[in-house]
Amino acid sequence: MAAPETTTAAAPTDPGLASASPGEAPTVAKKAKLGFGGWLALAWLVAIVIMALFASFLPLEDPARSAFRPRLGMFSDGNIFGTDTNGRDVLARVVHGTRVSVLIGFASVSIGMVVGGALGLYAGYFRNRLASTISWLFDILLSFPAIVLALSLVAVLAGGAESSDTQKNMVIILALGIVSVPLLGRITRGTTLTWSQREFVTAARSLGAKDLRIMVREVLPNVLPAMFSLALLSVAVSIVAEGSLAVLGAGTNSVSWGSMIAGGRSDLQRIPHVVMVPSAFIFFTVLALNYLGDIARARFDVRESIL
């Protein structure tokens, strides 16, 4: 069985997957295996999810407790990632921080998927004034630098100063969600445009299918792979963006990877590990998401095999 092996090897190394593997063996390509890298990425993400869910139950120090003790470097006894400026355990903080970071990443992109997906599908399928208005809206939103837009949205949405931690997190999710709407909306619209020109859409119409039905059942399944691959990327971008917001002072009040980087920034020269540990977590998560995104596409995209 040489064929599945080759496709597994080819899938992750090809950056532009859809266009890059036209001559692939049919049917066999569908069963692309995860491979070592894939398993590693999967394991990391599972670990991340466990950390996010069960941080409070894990045998860790209280992430907020600042013990009066000498500042500890990496791999100290009892504090594997050392402590930060305030003497708090970095491991405890990074594990607890997972929850907010991952939540913000996935929730904001979900908003982008649902809202951007629906708008993009409409804008790509119909050719009316509303459809072009939606496209303009996307363009307008995209014309702002993403981080500036997110920053101002947070500032506007946050309103009163005395918002709780949860409220603050919601505001950040909403702001990053709005930022990701035009990104996902545009790719959905573009992909929908090409798919709704295909003859099977006309064929479905010629059999009396309604527009909504065609959009949801004929076009959407074809558009989803493109949406998902961008969405996985966007999760990564959102996690990073949350960090950027924190660095700029508009971040969450809770422990998160971003707020850890923001907090450790001033002592970067003396104790770099306070910044490096959460950065590494972001890096590996982003990498794992992208990697799995590619594999998932190669595996579940029926069209790959006909290309």
Next chain:
Amino acid sequence: MSTDSTTAAVGRGRRRVLTAPDSHAGTLLEVDDLRTSFVTPRGVVTAVDGVSLSLERGRTLGVVGESGSGKSVLARSIMGLLGNRNVRRSGSVRYAGQELTELNRKDLRSLWGTGMAMVFQDPMTSLNPVMKIGRQLTEGLRRHLDMSKDDANATAVELLSSVGIPEPERRLSQYAHELSGGMRQRVTIAIALACGPKLLFADEPTTALDVTVQAQILNLLQAQQHERHMAMVLVTHDLGVVAGRTDDIAVMYAGQIVETAPTRTLFANVRMPYTEALLKSIPKLEQPSHTRLQIIGGRPPDLISPPAGCRFSPRCPYAQDKCRTEQPPLIEAEQPGHLFRCWFPVGTDAGREAFERNLAAGVPAAIAARTGDAAAVELADERGLATQTSTTDTAPGSNA
């Protein structure tokens, strides 16, 4: 429409289809002066320009023409499948006495699938790549005929086996890409037939297929049409395809019907030079090998500003000055039902004279038509004469 009488008709007249004049006999489709144009940035393209035709139940009409003659647009326009945006349609389309141009989208939708259906050109693109065959087949059944899931699946299996697909049960859970081209086209035919349409449009159903499969698919369409007593419009660019399979033929050129007749009459008495040219361009088996194929020089005219006179005149070996200024009307030939547009019809003295005159004057189209000879055609090509006719809006009378 009672299904009883339909099945009765099928049962009675399996082999002698047209003999039983039941209540459904008579005109099923009547198109009158249909005009369809597209508004483009370059101008208004009139793809279908005043087409009238009628079709009875159980009969097959072949619509023939080269690429860009408007035959596909005609089929889609009759069904009303072209969107509203940028499309202008005028004229009348009556289906079973009902005026389709006045129907709203909802009523039209209820007619699509059950009343009329279409088989598309490329089965690769007309099947959804990410939907299983079974679901694509049963969707219409469940929506239009309110079947339960099991009933629909059973019907789907029947349909698949009726279009000659082996192991139909297994196919239901397969995707389009797991089937061969011919299989896929059989599936699209099954989908089109699913809700028992009374009128089937086949839009170049064999163009995207292997030659060896073409005949099978055409035979299948013909068999299904007989069995279901449907009316069928077979759109194709290949006169050979329609030759033995249609009752009537309409030859289209530049959006107009230029000749229409019962199939036999048309092949026996070609009147319009374009039809003649199409016929000549079919390679013949009895010809020696390396025979230069007959071509029709040039290209169909730009439909934004079609030639003033006869639309075929820039490419016609018979064309005279009159052809370039006055558009010939659709007139009746000796045989009933045979209509054509030409001032100097093929097979008449006027036509012969016109051809001789052109030959004497050295009109390249005429030389090419006479000799069919490589040298002459190449000579004309070299002089840029034959191809010059493709510059569309100027009638190349000047170069004669």
